[in-house]
Every structure is written in structure tokens, then in C-alpha cells.
Amino acid sequence: MPEPVRPEFLPDPELDREAMETLQRDIADAARFVDEFPFDPASVKVDDAASADSPRTPTLTEAASPEERPGEPPLVAGVDQAFLDDRAVSAVVVTRGGEVVERTYAVTDLSIPYIPGLLAFREGGPIVDALATLESDPDLYVLDGSGRIHFRQAGIATHVGVLFDVPAIGVAKSLLCGTPDADVDGRPAGWRTPILADERVDAPAGTTLGYAYQSRQYDSSPVINPLYVSPGHRVSAGTAVDLVAALCDGYKLPEPTRLADAYADEAKSEVDDDC
Numbered sequence: 001m002p003e004p005v006r007p008e009f010l011p012d013p014e015l016d017r018e019a020m021e022t023l024q025r026d027i028a029d030a031a032r033f034v035d036e037f038p039f040d041p042a043s044v045k046v047d048d049a050a051s052a053d054s055p056r057t058p059t060l061t062e063a064a065s066p067e068e069r070p071g072e073p074p075l076v077a078g079v080d081q082a083f084l085d086d087r088a089v090s091a092v093v094v095t096r097g098g099e100v101v102e103r104t105y106a107v108t109d110l111s112i113p114y115i116p117g118l119l120a121f122r123e124g125g126p127i128v129d130a131l132a133t134l135e136s137d138p139d140l141y142v143l144d145g146s147g148r149i150h151f152r153q154a155g156i157a158t159h160v161g162v163l164f165d166v167p168a169i170g171v172a173k174s175l176l177c178g179t180p181d182a183d184v185d186g187r188p189a190g191w192r193t194p195i196l197a198d199e200r201v202d203a204p205a206g207t208t209l210g211y212a213y214q215s216r217q218y219d220s221s222p223v224i225n226p227l228y229v230s231p232g233h234r235v236s237a238g239t240a241v242d243l244v245a246a247l248c249d250g251y252k253l254p255e256p257t258r259l260a261d262a263y264a265d266e267a268k269s270e271v272d273d274d275c
Contacts, residue, residue: 001134005165006030011124013112020121024154025202027162033148036234037167039074039139041242046249047098073097074139076247078256079130079160081123081144082264084272086110088123090130091264094138095256098249103259105267106130116176117151120159127160140235141168142247142256146176147232147240149195149210152202161233168232169240170210171257175228177201178209184226187214192241195228211241215248224252 004010009027035041073096082089088110094102108126115122127143146155147170154162155176161168178195191214197203210230217224231240247254253261 002131002137002164002166004128004163006163009159009163010128011121011159013121013125015121020118021152024152027159028153028202030162031154031158031233033231033236035236035239037139041239043073044076044243044246045073045097046247046255075101075136076140076142076256077138078254078260079127079141079143080257080260080264081126082268084268088126089264089268089271090126091260091267092130092134093256093259093263094134094136095259098255100259102134102136103263104130104133105264106133107271119145120156124156124159139167141166142254143168143170143232144257144261146170146172146228147210147230148237149176149178149228149230151177151200155230157230157232167234169235169243170230170232171244171254172228180212184212186223187217187226189214189217208237210237213241213244216250216252227252
């Protein structure tokens with residue numbers, strides 16, 4: 001189970017906006033947008049073993065880190081949420097090489113509305129609650145949201161990554177800030193272009209914050225928009241998009257977050273039925 005190693009960065013929704021933004025700048029200063037993880041990126045893959053309908057608890061051997069199991073794919077956690085009135089259903093699905101080894105969720109009250117750029121203060125607490133129920137200790141976290149592609153370089157993936165000091169990647173469906181280095185419309189599957197810092201970002205102009213990545217595309221309508229992939233912590237921008245590409249497996253979303261999205265909806269239905 002992951003444990004917060006920087007508790008001073010726990011997302012507090014009671015802070016005022018200025019304090020939230022100050023905390024995000026401190027988190028960005030603590031973040032490391034370089035490759036620091038205990039697995040071979042080439043071992044990250046998805047195969048036909050994945051199934052959201054037949055999860056199982058990993059054995060101690062299966063839950064061991066890749067350093068203890070040479071050649072094995074890492075444990076990758078997908079994190080996503082569904083919402084029920086004023087509550088968040090935070091879901092985590094952990095996979096290894098495409099096989100689901102653990103699923104868990106937590107239901108947490110929400111206390112503030114969505115504010116662009118401050119998502120972690122609304123949803124970060126629920127994610128922390130869900131991660132506290134994990135039995136395994138993932139090697140990589142893939143979150144629905146931004147990492148470094150953020151006004152203060154501290155999106156929810158950066159916030160969670162630094163809080164737990166774990167490799168983390170943000171995968172967003174829309175661009176919060178920054179400027180694509182090339183037009184993103186109608187690109188073929190596999191295409192990518194850097195997202196560069198502009199005047200809205202607390203970073204030197206032209207800094208590569210992440211990538212627009214076209215994970216899937218149709219030859220005709222409807223056209224699929226790209227994903228916006230950025231490092232959260234202990235992953236570089238280039239490696240982050242390579243890892244997401246390896247995890248997409250023909251779908252628009254990377255498999256861990258696709259499964260987490262489906263499981264969040266399943267858990268939401270269970271919670272709603274119990275009410």
C-alpha cells in the first residue's frame with residue numbers, strides 16, 4: 001500500500017485559492033520530471049489477459065517489485081473517478097502486463113466545486129482515500145488529469161506523484177494550458193507533438209510540458225481528438241508519452257485508466273443501489 005511521504009502536500013480543500021496556488025508551486029518545485037523508476041520502460045505492455053470482470057488479489061510474489069522479479073512488467077495503477085451527488089467514487093485498477101491484479105475504490109464527500117487548475121483540491125482527497133485501500137504497491141500511476149501541463153506545473157498527477165513520491169503520469173482529454181507545437185486536428189493514430197509552455201504557465205517559454213498524443217483515429221467521422229499526456233513525477237515527458245502509447249492497446253485511453261473508468265461507474269452503481 002502506498003504511503004504519503006510528503007504529508008505537507010496533502011490536498012486541503014479548506015485552503016483559500018492563494019494558499020492552494022502557493023502549495024502547487026511548492027509541489028512543482030519538489031517534482032522531478034526525469035526518469036526515476038525501477039522498471040524497464042520496454043517491459044510496459046498490454047495483452048489480451050486484461051479483464052475488468054475477473055479481477056483477483058495478487059499473491060506476494062505477483063505483487064513484488066520488478067527489481068525482485070526481473071523481466072516482469074511493472075504494476076501499473078489506473079486512477080479515475082465517478083461522481084454521485086456531492087460524493088466522489090475514486091477507483092483504482094492495478095494491472096501487470098494487461099492482467100488485472102487488484103481493484104479497489106473509496107467513496108468520499110466533496111466539499112468544493114471544480115475549479116480549473118485546482119482539481120487536486122477537489123479530487124485529490126478522494127484519490128488518497130482510495131489508494132489507502134490498496135494491498136499492492138504499484139510501480140507506476142496513470143491518472144485521469146494533467147501532470148506538468150498545468151498553469152503552475154502541478155496538476156493532479158504531479159500532486160499525487162510528489163505526495164507519495166511515486167512515478168506518475170497525467171492523461172487528460174482536453175488541453176488545460178500550453179501550446180501544441182503543431183496543429184492537432186485530424187492526426188493519424190500514433191502521431192504526437194510537444195505541448196510547449198506559454199505565458200499562462202509558470203515555466204520558461206518553450207519548455208516541453210508534455211505531448212498531444214493521437215492514440216486512436218478513424219478514417220472517417222467521427223474524428224477522435226488527441227490525449228494530452230504529461231509527466232507527474234519521476235517520469236520525463238518523452239517517456240510518459242511512450243508509456244501511454246504502450247498502454248493504449250488500440251483504445252483511446254490507456255488500459256489502466258480505461259479499466260478504472262469502467263470500474264468507477266460500476267462502483268457508483270453499487271453505491272447508488274445501497275443508498
